[in-house]
Amino acid sequence: GKVGDLAAVETVIDTMSAGNVALDEGVYGELIVGGLVNGQTEKAVKGIKERGASLKEVHRIEALKEALLRKVGEAVKLLVKLFPEDVLNDPSIDPVFRNLCTELLQLERYETVRTLLNELPVPKFSLNENQDSYGVSIIFEMVKQNVPLPELMKMVNFLIKTERNSRALHVACDCAAKSRIEMYPKLLEILREQEDLRPHYFWPLIAQSFTKQGESGVLDVLKLMQRTKTEADAETLSVFVLPKLSVTLKDVRLALKQFEDRGIRISTLMTPFVSHLLYQNRFEDVSRVTKLYPAKLNTESLIWPLVLQATVNKSTANFKSVAEVVRALQDKAQDPKHDLGGQLLMELISNKKSKHDQGSIKALLTQFERHQVQISRVCVNVLKTHFAKSKRIDAEVDRLLKVLQDEKLTLPSKELFDSIIVHPRDMTYDELECHLNELEEKNLNTRGVLRRLLQLCVRENRLDRAVIIKEKCDQARVELSSGMLASVFDLHIKRKSVDEAGKTLEQIRTTFPGFLVDDHKIIDYAALLAESGFLPNARKILKQRASAGLRPGNANRNIWNLLTKTAQWSAQSEPTSTKNHTADLLNFLVDLNYCTHDNTLLGPVIREHLLKNQTQAALASFKRIATELRRTPxxxxxxxxxxxxxxxxxxxxxxxxxxxxxxxxxxxxxxxxxxxxxxxxxxxxxxxxxxxxxxxxxxxxxxxxxxxxxxxxxxxxxxxxxxxxxxxxxxxxxxxxxxxxxxxxxxxxxxxxxxxNNCEAAVELFNRLQADDAELKISGDFARKLIDLLEVNSYEVPSEIRLYAK
Structure with a gap:
């Protein structure tokens, strides 16, 4: 029927009727599709009315496509109604219709796509539902195919007028920014006629223009922003504009004039401009700019470039330059009470990466005095505590702090903190180590801290330190409780000391006969014995512990490790043997009530065969387990x-x-x-x-x-x-x-x-996806999660990632 041989179709139907072969829904589907293809629309419509409900989905879609291509409106309406309600009412267009729209767009049947969408119900969104998702895939496909702008706007206007997607134009702009940048400026100008544009709309254009045209391209985008009455904000300037204008910024006065000519206000520009100069270590230019222009600065946002410059170069000459700049910045601060110098000092002593000692801090304080940079009382108190801890505070430091203190200055609230005294029971490992050092220096009792530290080191797998702490316990004659001996037993297991672990277990049984070692520790010891080739000894230990009572399934992870070690030992020591030691041990554990034939625990049974390259045996075991136990390890x-x-x-x-x-x-x-x-x-x-x-x-x-x-x-x-x-x-x-x-x-x-927290791998994945020529789409959600990961780990966020997030 699809090739137009209608006589052959009639012959086949007659033959089937003569042979009493009933026509099923598949045959009717092909007849309807064939009728539409060959122009027999009335016959096809009749078939849809009579047999449409029984059609397979594949025939519905094919028939709908043919009806749309041939503009058979009645057939289109009938076929659309055959789809389930949840498919028709999908607020983001169901994949069935999305795929069909993509096919029609590839055939350049843009009006046909609108016809199909018009037959679908207008979506109803709840208050918390994303209301700009309808038709996104269609707009993206049109932008990707670089359809004529008038056709794209017809689709956008259709979606807006029919209340299917009120933000369709924004979606089109977003798609163009990501996949068809040459279309983007025209769409922005259309959008400008409807609303005020925001600075981040121009970020993709800045990045692409710089790639193609260099610095002149960036300046042209700023001109476009001026023409569309969009003022660049601080983030746009600091992240996307200034880093790309290395040549333009060589002459700061000329650069500022160019920015002013492009409609950027000096009050907006000055803080990111000064920050950029500070990052480049251009202190003289900073001083010149702050003197020439009366604009005020947000000094809180300038702290990090100052920290960087005070850290990379600790020379007296650099500290002099830093002090001069801090003084100049304080004079132009939006908040005259902001303690810029004090905040810088506190960041330097609290930031581990800065590695500033008391000598460098004192040298910076000296330069602060010479250039009349004042600091707040809070900062003075923190510095006094800092110098007192290192026993380096002297008369000169004390004099400097008194001279520099200014009661009017304040620090941001996030810099104010109170020290909290933590009970040893709640101390972290680092806090316990510090506490131990203090007690040892004062020759005080360390036994309680040593007990706590030993158990914590074993639990956190700080094994080398745990051995040292154990030696300290022996030297201090710390009485070992049953719990501490259990920790020592665990330590020897983790260090794979078979003999020492056995001796400690025997010591526990002799000294504390009523104490039950946790079954998971016994299982770990058995795994160590199995790994070392002492499988009979492992069985003996397990049997002894089982006699005291167990809770099945309480240590499945440890049992899995035991079985895995057994499989590995068997594969290494008996690679040609057909005997499965892991299966025997699992049955033994099940009999002792350690566990059941869990799917996970059956995995090492198959693993032993695979490690021995016994593929046939592995398949046979898998089939037997699946058949008898209904498990699929x-x-x-x-x-x-x-x-x-x-x-x-x-x-x-x-x-x-x-x-x-x-x-x-x-x-x-x-x-x-x-x-x-x-x-x-x-x-x-x-x-x-x-x-x-x-x-x-x-x-x-x-x-x-x-x-x-x-x-x-x-x-x-x-x-x-x-x-x-x-x-x-x-x-x-x-x-x-x-x-x-x-x-x-x-x-x-x-x-x-x-x-x-794997930032490197995440960025590598992003770069890989970008390099694949859009083979895989980078979604905004993906980019935002990546940015969150990088920011949490203080990792530099590439500007390309921010484009996708927007």
């Missing part, structure tokens, strides 16, 4: 192994056999986890070991259903395992599909980096 790894074998020429398991085994295991696991979760595991396995066409094929299959929560959990494990490429491949192959969302995969990676 290392399911993803097993699937990945089989996928890898289907694409290789392993002589032991040829590709055909691997495919058959994979199909068999899919059928078994589907009965346990259901076909959806099993297919999701297969998707991740294909991303790891398969090819991109294989992965894309399964994702594009309309019958493939994705359990987002399940697949993202698998991706978290992949990120933890360092398999970033696998997750990125999933995101890449998922792009543009209706049943999976590419942004979710990137969010999983960013979540892990935030958890680990």
């Amino acid at each position: 290392l399911q993803l790894e097993i699937f990945t192994t089989l996928v890898k074998l289907t694409n290789s020429n392993d002589p032991q398991i040829p590709p055909d056999q691997a495919k058959a085994l994979l199909a068999d295991l899919i059928a078994i696991t589907s009965k346990i986890h259901g076909p959806v979760n099993t297919n999701n595991t297969l998707i991740v396995a294909l991303a790891d070991a398969g090819t991109e066409p294989q992965l894309r094929r399964i994702l594009m299959n309309p019958e493939t259903r994705v359990n987002h929560e399940y697949i993202l959990t698998q991706c978290e494990f992949l990120v933890n395992a360092g398999k970033l490429n696998v997750v990125l491949r999933l995101a890449k192959c998922a792009r543009g599909l209706a049943n999976v969302r590419e942004a979710d995969f990137l969010a999983v990676i960013m979540k892990q980096y935030v958890r680990d």
Whole structure:
């Protein structure tokens, strides 16, 4: 029917009728699509009315596309109504319709897209719901395809007039800023006719103009801002403009004149301008500018460049320049009471990176006196305490502090703090170490602090320090309680001292016969014995502890470690043996009531086979466990192994056999986890070991259903395992599909980096995504989370990231 052979269609239908073969919904779907393709609109409309409700989704979409292309309005209305309510009322346009709109845009059928959208219900937003998401993907696609501006504006105006997206023009500007910068200025001028523009709207334009045209391009953007009556703010100037004008700023007076000619007020410009000069160590220019112009300065925002310059160069000449500048800045401060000099001193003594000793602080105070820089009483008191701690305060320092003190000056509230005395029980490791040093210097009793410090060092894995503290305890003849001996026992286990751990355990049993060592410590000791090859001894220890009573499932993580160590020992000592020591030990632990046949604990059983390169045995064990216990340990790894074998020429398991085994295991696991979760595991396995066409094929299959929560959990494990490429491949192959969302995969990676405070890896990922030529979209949410991560860790935020965040 699609190729126009209508006679053949009638023949096939007659043959089916003669053979009593009923026409199913698939056949009716093809007939309706064929009718629309061949201009038999009345027949197609009739078929939709009679059989539309039973049509498969794939036929509905195909028929809707043909009806739209051929402007069969009645068919369009009927077909749209066949979709479920939740699909029709999706406030951001359901992926089914989004994908169809993308196809129509690629065919340059812009009016047809508006026709389709007009048939969809007008979205209803709740108060807290994002109201500018409707049609975003369509606008982005139009901008990306560089459609004529009039066509883009028709779509924007349609969305605004039909109350589908009142901010459609803002969305278009945002999309142009990210993917089609040459269209951006025209859209800004259109937006200016409706509202006042904000400075950050011009950030992308500044960055792109500088890349293409250099400093003249940046100045041209400032001219455009003046023409659109948009005044640059301090952030725009300090982050996006001034750092890009190295040549222009060589002559500060000429530079300020150019800024004034472009409508930037000196009062707005002066603080970021001075800050920029300070960062460049241009003290003379700062003094000249502050004398020439009467504008006041926000001195609080100038503290960090001053800290930098006072830190990188601690010479007397530099301190003289710093003092001169501080004096000049104080004279032009918006708040004449702000203690700029005092805040600088407090930052220098509190900032560990500055590494200022008492001598350099004294030298700076001397320069402050010579240049009449006053400091507040609060700062004086803090400095006195600082010098007193190091026992370096002398008559000269005391004189300087008295001379410099000015009661009128104040510090920002965030600089004011009170010291809090912490009880030793609540002290951190660093506080306990300081307390121990104080007690030792005064020859006071240290036993209580040593007990607390020993237990804390073991708990926080400061093992080398714990050994030293243990020696101090022995020297001080600290009486070891049962709890402290348990900590010493744990220390020897963590240091893998098998003999010492055994002796300490025996000491506990002899000295405190009624004391029960935590079962997880016993299991860790058994793991150490297994790792060292003393598996019978490990069984003996475990059996003795089990006789005193256990709580099943209380130490599964430790049991998993024990089983893993056993698997590794077995693979190293008996690599050709078919006996599975891990399976025997797990059954032993289950019999002793340590645990049950948990899915996680069964993992090392399969792992032992894999470590021995016994793939057939691993598959057989997996199948047996799945059949008998309805557990699927290392399911993803097993699937990945089989996928890898289907694409290789392993002589032991040829590709055909691997495919058959994979199909068999899919059928078994589907009965346990259901076909959806099993297919999701297969998707991740294909991303790891398969090819991109294989992965894309399964994702594009309309019958493939994705359990987002399940697949993202698998991706978290992949990120933890360092398999970033696998997750990125999933995101890449998922792009543009209706049943999976590419942004979710990137969010999983960013979540892990935030958890680990891994700024370097996060920035590297951003750069990688940028370098991929928009193969993967960087969302605003992704950029904002990245900025939060970098700012929390005091990491410099590249300006490109801020563009995406806006």
